[in-house]
Amino acid sequence: MERNTGLIVAMDVTRMDRAVEIASEVAECVDAIKVGYPLVLSEGLSVISRLADYAPVIADFKVADIPNTDELICEQVFKAGASGVIVHGFTGEDSLKACIDVSRLYGGDIYVVSEMSHPGGAKYFQPIADEIASMAYEFGATGIVAPATRPERVKHLRSIIGDELSIISPGVGAQGGKASDVIAAGANWIIVGRSIYNSEHPKETAMELVNGIGI
Numbered sequence: 001m002e003r004n005t006g007l008i009v010a011m012d013v014t015r016m017d018r019a020v021e022i023a024s025e026v027a028e029c030v031d032a033i034k035v036g037y038p039l040v041l042s043e044g045l046s047v048i049s050r051l052a053d054y055a056p057v058i059a060d061f062k063v064a065d066i067p068n069t070d071e072l073i074c075e076q077v078f079k080a081g082a083s084g085v086i087v088h089g090f091t092g093e094d095s096l097k098a099c100i101d102v103s104r105l106y107g108g109d110i111y112v113v114s115e116m117s118h119p120g121g122a123k124y125f126q127p128i129a130d131e132i133a134s135m136a137y138e139f140g141a142t143g144i145v146a147p148a149t150r151p152e153r154v155k156h157l158r159s160i161i162g163d164e165l166s167i168i169s170p171g172v173g174a175q176g177g178k179a180s181d182v183i184a185a186g187a188n189w190i191i192v193g194r195s196i197y198n199s200e201h202p203k204e205t206a207m208e209l210v211n212g213i214g215i
């Protein structure tokens, strides 16, 4: 993914027309559009190709299954036009490898969840986050997902993966994180949902976030 603004919008609306409306408004402010279960379950997988007209699409399906099923899922998502897929790492090396192998066939990206941004994400995830980040590095993932709500953890995880892998970071805005803090801690992109799609002026809000990132 090309880093122009450092902003990824999380399109967690449930109607295609609204998603397209927001995408067309914020397209020039974002490097990617993240779609997940809310939109895909309500409108179908075709949202991916529709939104890809505006920006590269990252599918946040937090893939977490046995290698064969992971492979089948990633294949469908890349075939649908996604540029990247977010997957879990706690399922183990073989599952992660299956996702990465498929991504290479499609020239796509795999981002591995290392530690989640919500308060509950600290309890079970934090103790295994370092190992997951190391595994993401070792297996050649594109990057990791790390919490903007805990910039000190982003800094720590960056020290584990080095400069080769990207960090995409949710938790700015509605969850309390601040763009400049997490970028200073080592994130390459922030992922922002509610602050943008619930804004009365999504483009202005996106522009403010881009200024906060300060590329």
Ligand code: XMP
Pocket (backbone or CB within 6 Å): 010, 011, 012, 036, 060, 062, 086, 113, 115, 116, 117, 118, 121, 145, 146, 147, 170, 171, 172, 173, 174, 175, 191, 192, 193, 194, 195
């Ligand atoms: P908000 O509305 O909080 O949306 O700006 C954030 C988006 O990011 C997703 N999310 C995460 N995804 N690891 C992930 O892979 C995380 O720790 C995490 N925290 C939030 C969330 O589903 C929403 O789309």
